[in-house]
Amino acid sequence: MEASTVAMIQNLAYLLASILFIKGLKGLTHPRKAVRGNLTGSLAMFIAVVATLWAGDIVEWPWIIAGLAIGSIAGVILALKVPMTGMPQMVGLFNGFGGAASFLVAGAELIVAIGYVATATEAAEAAGGVLPAANTGMSLQFLIAIAASGLIGSVTLFGSLVAAGKLKELCFTFGGKKYWFSDSILLPGRHVLNGTVFILCIVFSVMVVLNPTTAVWYFLLVIAAAVLGILISIPIGGADMPVVIALLNSYSGLAACATGFVINNNVLIIAGSLVGASGLILTSIMCKAMNRSLANVMFATLGPSADGPSADDVYEGKIKATSAEEIAMLFDGVQRVVIVPGYGMAVSQAQHAVRDLGNLLESRGAEVEYAIHPVAGRMPGHMNVLLAEADVSYDKLKEMDEINSTLDTVDVAIVVGANDVVNPVARTDPSSPIAGMPIIDVDKCRTVIVIKRSLSPGFAKIPNPLFALDNTLMFFNDAKKAFTEMIAAVKES
């Protein structure tokens, strides 16, 4: 076949892959079509890879076969071994790998291009002339795209590694004190530090573009971007994780996009922008769900508001503790029950026990639904995945806006391991750090049962007046144990 024909078929295959990527993502708009959508996406990837191998002028097979084999085996093992509770950090890790691949490809392309130019220059000089500027082989687009791939790819990798470590709740000891990785780690003078490293990244990017005869600037850029990725991720803690995970997801797409501009490849640009757009939308949804701007999440951290009421003022003498037996009596003849899960359910892996109680109450004629706040948990959709794992039908998982309008007809709301997302202060106190954040209005339900180990505050570090309301009962227990005890008590009654 002629080279032009091969190139045409290859590009048509890339077009087909792009269409299938879009179709695949479209499948994710409904749980019923989602499995097929995901398979469509993987078919698209397969087509793109085969077209590349078939038409790509490949002269060195061993590296490729080794890379594909190692990558596939590692991918399968990691994906099948990870329990559903480990999903957030696994997704974070895979995300980082995508970013790493982007800056590695850009680095390889730059080195290859430098080699070409050096050879061509030597040849031209041997022939007694100089190499015409137009033949240097490195356009401005190529160099800018190289710098962008290096910068975004490296930030993505190292930011994702930090995020995965936080999601895995790693901890370390320093100077005899134990630090949790998942806490927000605030370095002194961090804004100045971040600013300096960011400027350094820009300077190195410019040097990459201005000095295309050496790859040194590129590697300096990758290192500086790695430091930047780490610095911008470590201050983000706990409940803000969904935002940073979504943002890094977007970056991995943009890194692929930049690599597409390096090698002039449409399918990279299309697939990369789809992912970039997807991550940005998720980021904005997460920020809106906390009524905070992205800048606020990235640069500021929530502190306790100095003038807010203290925990003692809010709770003193108003907390009613309850037991499984008392709750079982409450469930007697109940019509409508709503369960509001939070990160505590994930920590205690209570989703199966939660489902069991839900099924039990349903078998006794109650209507049971699950109200899920967009930022409940540590990543977008975290609670939904856990409840789906426990075999809860997806039409019972209700979005915040949908459930809020009907909460006043709910007999019992069970809040399990959630705190800030049900704190009515968000509605009432404009000076509170969570002011204006949309919450699930469980305080409007007839009775609220809060399952929590203690009265300790949530991520926003403020007391929750919900716990002190007349219609609230506190069941101080571990989430999983609490549900097991409630199930036993309901069965006995």
Place this chain on the structure above:
Amino acid sequence: MGADLVLLLTIFVLAIFVGFEIITKVPPTLHTPLMSGSNAISGITVVGALMAAGKDEGTTAAVLAFLAVALATVNVVGGFLVSHRMLAMFRKKG
């Protein structure tokens, strides 16, 4: 370079719009599988990695390209597989 760049930019901008249109319709319940699935799609860099690894241009470039192929493949295979595992759990009963 001028015309090519404009063409690539056109594709880039249009694809972003398509992405926004589709993704805003994804329900919150599927946000985690969406992330891992789109994450796998960002492993499309594997195409660039394969092209780079297929060239015979010295050891440094070959090592970088090899690592890129391996990491991008983990991203692709692992990403689609975890999404499949999660999505297969979303069932409607009754």
